[in-house]
Amino acid sequence: MEFGPHLLLATLEGAVTAAVLALTAVGLSLVFGVMRVVNIAHGEFYMLGAVIAWYVAHMMGGHPALGFFLALVLAPLLVGAIAVLADVIILKRVDYDPERTIVATIGLLYIIQQLTLMTYGPEARPVEAPFNSRIALPWFEWGENGFQFYYPWGLSTTSYKLAVIGAAGVVLLGVWAMMTRTKVGLLMRATQADRDMALAFGIPVERVYALVFGIGAALAALGAVLIVPIQQAHYLMGADPLLLAFIVVIIGGLGSLPGTVLAALFIGLSDGIISVFFSPTLAKILATLLVGLVLVWRPQGLFGTRTA
Amino acid sequence: MTASSRVIVLHLGLLALLFGLQFILPAYHHGNLARIMVLASYAVGYNILFGYTGLLSLGHALFFAAGMYGMGLTIQHMGFTPAPALIVGIVAGAFVAGALALLALRTVGVSFMIVTLMFAQAGYLTVLYFGEYTRGDEGFVIQQAQRVLWGVDLSNATNRYFAAWGLFSVSFGLSLWLVRSSFGRTLIAIRENEERVRMLGYDTYKHKLTAMIISGTISAAAGAFYGLLFGYAGASFASVQYSIFPLLWVLLGGAGTVLGPFVGTLFMFYLIDLSSGITSAYLLIAGLALVLLTLFAPQGLIGEIRRRFWKNLP
Numbered sequence: 001m002e003f004g005p006h007l008l009l010a011t012l013e014g015a016v017t018a019a020v021l022a023l024t025a026v027g028l029s030l031v032f033g034v035m036r037v038v039n040i041a042h043g044e045f046y047m048l049g050a051v052i053a054w055y056v057a058h059m060m061g062g063h064p065a066l067g068f069f070l071a072l073v074l075a076p077l078l079v080g081a082i083a084v085l086a087d088v089i090i091l092k093r094v095d096y097d098p099e100r101t102i103v104a105t106i107g108l109l110y111i112i113q114q115l116t117l118m119t120y121g122p123e124a125r126p127v128e129a130p131f132n133s134r135i136a137l138p139w140f141e142w143g144e145n146g147f148q149f150y151y152p153w154g155l156s157t158t159s160y161k162l163a164v165i166g167a168a169g170v171v172l173l174g175v176w177a178m179m180t181r182t183k184v185g186l187l188m189r190a191t192q193a194d195r196d197m198a199l200a201f202g203i204p205v206e207r208v209y210a211l212v213f214g215i216g217a218a219l220a221a222l223g224a225v226l227i228v229p230i231q232q233a234h235y236l237m238g239a240d241p242l243l244l245a246f247i248v249v250i251i252g253g254l255g256s257l258p259g260t261v262l263a264a265l266f267i268g269l270s271d272g273i274i275s276v277f278f279s280p281t282l283a284k285i286l287a288t289l290l291v292g293l294v295l296v297w298r299p300q301g302l303f304g305t306r307t308a
Numbered sequence: 309m310t311a312s313s314r315v316i317v318l319h320l321g322l323l324a325l326l327f328g329l330q331f332i333l334p335a336y337h338h339g340n341l342a343r344i345m346v347l348a349s350y351a352v353g354y355n356i357l358f359g360y361t362g363l364l365s366l367g368h369a370l371f372f373a374a375g376m377y378g379m380g381l382t383i384q385h386m387g388f389t390p391a392p393a394l395i396v397g398i399v400a401g402a403f404v405a406g407a408l409a410l411l412a413l414r415t416v417g418v419s420f421m422i423v424t425l426m427f428a429q430a431g432y433l434t435v436l437y438f439g440e441y442t443r444g445d446e447g448f449v450i451q452q453a454q455r456v457l458w459g460v461d462l463s464n465a466t467n468r469y470f471a472a473w474g475l476f477s478v479s480f481g482l483s484l485w486l487v488r489s490s491f492g493r494t495l496i497a498i499r500e501n502e503e504r505v506r507m508l509g510y511d512t513y514k515h516k517l518t519a520m521i522i523s524g525t526i527s528a529a530a531g532a533f534y535g536l537l538f539g540y541a542g543a544s545f546a547s548v549q550y551s552i553f554p555l556l557w558v559l560l561g562g563a564g565t566v567l568g569p570f571v572g573t574l575f576m577f578y579l580i581d582l583s584s585g586i587t588s589a590y591l592l593i594a595g596l597a598l599v600l601l602t603l604f605a606p607q608g609l610i611g612e613i614r615r616r617f618w619k620n621l622p
Contacts, residue, residue, distance in 0.1 A: 038418055094602055098418045099364050103559070104602040106552055110595025118589050243429065246422070285433045292426035295419050296411050 005139045007273070009157075014272020016161050016230065019168035020223040022264035024241050025248035026175060027219030029260040032249060034192045034212045037096050040105040042220055043242025044112040045083060049075045049221025050127075050233040051120050057127045065130035068229070075225045076218035083217030087210045096209070109238075116235040129160040129229035164226045171222060172261060179257065188212060220245075243284075244271070247291045311620050319484050319566060323477050330469045342469045344570075344577050345476040346534045347557070351569030352479045353526030354554035359564035360487055361519040362499030366551050367424030368527050370408065370431040373546035375401040375528030380541035381441060383450055390455060390462070394532050401528015402521055404431075409520035413513065425548070432546040447542025455536060468537045475533045476570075479526045484566045486522070487622050495519055496564070527554075549591075556594055559601050562608030566622050571609055 028042050052075040057067030086108055094100040136156045179185040190198045191208045199205050220241070224233075231237070244267060252263030267287070274283040326345065330338060350372055357363050378400030382388040388396065412423045436444045455462045462468055486492045497505045498512050506512050535541040544550070553576075554569075561572025576597065580590045601608070607615060614621040 038422070090599060090603065099421070100602045100606065102364075102366075102418070102421060103555065104599050107595040107598030107600075107602070110591045111599065114589035114592035114595065118592070246426075250422070279437070281433055281437045285430050285437060288426045288430040288433065292411070292423050292430065295423045295426070296414050 008137065008139070010273045010277070011269060012157050012161070014269040015165055016227075017272050018265045018268020019165045020227045021241070021244055021248060021268045022172060022261050023168055023223035023226075024220045025245040025252070025260050025264050026172065026257060027216035027223075028245045029249045029252070029257060030175075030212055030219070031216040033256070034188050035096060035209050037091065037098055037101040038105070039213070039216065040102055040242070041086070041108040041112060042216070042245060043238030043240075044109050045079050045217035045238075046220040046224045046241045047116065047233075047235065047238035048079050048082065048112060049224035050228040050237060051116055051235070052078055052221070053225040053228050054125050054127050054233040064128035068127065068130040071127070072222070072225050076221045079221035080214035080218035084210045084214040087213040091213065092206060092209070113235060113238065120233075120235060122235065124232040124234040126232045127228045129158075131163070132158050132160045132229070134158055135162070160229060164230070167226060168223070171219070175219070176257065184211070243288070247287050250291050251294055315620070315622060319480070322567065322570070323473075323480065326473055326476070330466070330473070335465070338465060338469060340577065340581070342465075342472040342537065344573050345472040346530055346537060347553075347577070348570040348573040349476050349479040349533070350527050350530035351554045351557040351561070351573050352476075352483050353523045353530060355558045355563065355569045356483060356486065356526065357520055357523035358555065359558055359562075359568065360492060360499060361495045361516060363516065363520070364421055364555070365412075365424040366421045366548070366555070367408065367426075367428030368524070368554055369546050369548065369550035370424075370428040371401045371405050371524040371527040372531035372534075372550055373431060373435065374404040375531030376535040376541050376545055377435065377442065378528070379532035380448065380450060380535045384448055385441060390536055391458065394529075394536065397532030397535075398525060398529045401531065402525040405521045405524020405528070406517075408524070409517050413516055413520070425551070428546070428551055429548065432543065432548070435543045435546050442541075442543065445543045447540055447544075450535065450539045450541065452539070455539060462537055463539060471533065471537055475529065479529065480566070480570070482526070484622065487566060491515070491518075499564070552594075556598055558608070559606075560597060560608055562610030562612070562614070565608070565610040565614060568608055568610040575609070
């Protein structure tokens with residue numbers, strides 16, 4: 001393949017990564033924005049989403065679409081419930097102290113990961129996509145015969161991958177609508193702006209916190225269900241999304257949702273493109289260094305605005 | 309006996325006990341204790357920054373690995389003998405700690421934790437990236453012939469125990485001396501209220517910088533000794549887990565106590581050792597311990613003892 005089609009392919013792969021990454025990162029960002037805590041176990045909620053999706057699809061049988069769509073509903077709900085439980089049992093009792101929360105969520109990470117290892121096992125298991133037709137993509141060039149279209153070998157995507165991108169867009173719009181257009185969103189924004197004042201106005205801050213933690217985890221799980229037909233469900237799969245989501249949230253500006261989505265697009269696309277043309281390890285080294293340096297010199301994030 | 313000399317006797321007593329134990333312990337526990345003393349030195353280094361200065365780093369594996377690879381790579385690829393290789397490892401750790409401190413100390417709180425985490429992760433990936441020299445995850449073995457320090461074969465169990473005891477005594481003693489000195493007391497004051505210490509005219513930045521370099525250097529020494537004594541260097545020692553472990557040990561034993569890191573390491577080591585008979589998912593124990601500690605005993609074991617019985621334990 002020539003450079004042009006190759007780049008288009010890398011961009012498409014990157015767009016799928018970016019779509020799922022945006023869901024995961026918005027979940028993390030929501031938790032950070034409203035609750036002011038960093039959830040290290042976020043990647044494990046993602047992993048749980050994928051594993052539950054496998055269980056659901058495995059038990060359903062029948063047409064693969066049936067199991068998949070059921071998983072799409074069940075996995076985020078279950079993972080959200082687990083997260084709410086973790087919030088009530090653990091985070092509430094350490095009073096959302098930022099440092100103790102990090103230590104506790106590191107513990108939670110190991111607990112979830114190892115329990116999955118003990119029950120689900122170390123294998124990577126696939127979930128069948130509900131629909132998966134190959135779509136060949138055209139490429140054009142100015143040749144000897146003038147402008148012409150042709151279908152280069154290997155330049156293709158699948159209907160499922162395009163659907164993932166579309167679904168992520170719809171969900172992100174939904175989150176945005178929830179935050180800006182509904183009563184629940186208003187309560188969340190009030191809590192984010194000033195916790196004590198919200199409490200004084202009778203907003204049940206603790207319930208808002210539990211809800212936000214649940215929604216954040218559910219978004220990660222949803223992203224994982226979408227990706228699991230392309231990748232596979234594995235008990236260690238949470239590490240990379242966690243790191244990438246961190247990078248996105250920090251670069252996008254801590255707690256800013258539009259910034260997070262923009263950064264997810266930027267990181268997802270560049271990750272796809274860099275990984276195709278360069279070593280993935282090198283790409284990760286550069287990305288982690290970038291995050292560290294951004295935090296040191298621009299703690300408000302690349303797209304964020306400085307707040308007092 | 310005055311309060312101060314009772315403290316000295318208690319801590320020297322632990323070192324004497326560890327020295328004596330080696331003549332009576334069965335081989336299995338003898339080997340374990342040597343390992344625990346090296347890891348406890350790592351925890352002692354971590355405790356200086358976390359327990360006494362109040363800076364929670366999630367990137368100490370970077371220093372541990374700097375020591376280990378500074379030592380291991382010079383032996384493996386440049387034909388160094390152990391003594392200069394150890395020095396290279398320790399100096400490398402001090403240098404890396406200084407560099408990271410210059411960057412990370414510009415941030416506070418959660419940002420400090422994430423910055424240290426990110427740089428340690430970059431360090432881990434760098435080890436993988438240069439797999440040609442480091443052999444990545446697989447790691448490399450340091451041959452027995454390369455582990456003879458001044459005519460003493462460190463692969464021999466007794467010699468290894470002595471070397472581990474020596475390392476632990478030095479870091480433990482240093483830590484005890486440090487936190488009783490005026491410098492250490494200033495660190496504790498910074499942990500309690502940095503603003504006030506700065507108001508009193510102390511240069512808190514310089515104190516934190518020095519604390520981080522000392523902490524990183526001790527961690528690097530532990531890493532270098534670990535590689536040399538057990539004859540292996542691998543990328544897993546640079547991974548996030550090895551940044552979490554000293555945090556766990558120190559929290560368990562008691563942050564901000566001199567004895568805490570050793571007690572925590574000893575407990576955790578045997579907890580995992582015993583549980584490995586039941587399940588291979590030993591990290592589950594580590595996770596449960598972290599959650600339970602943050603919920604119920606943020607002071608740790610020695611911290612509880614200090615709170616209840618011995619108020620002026622350092």
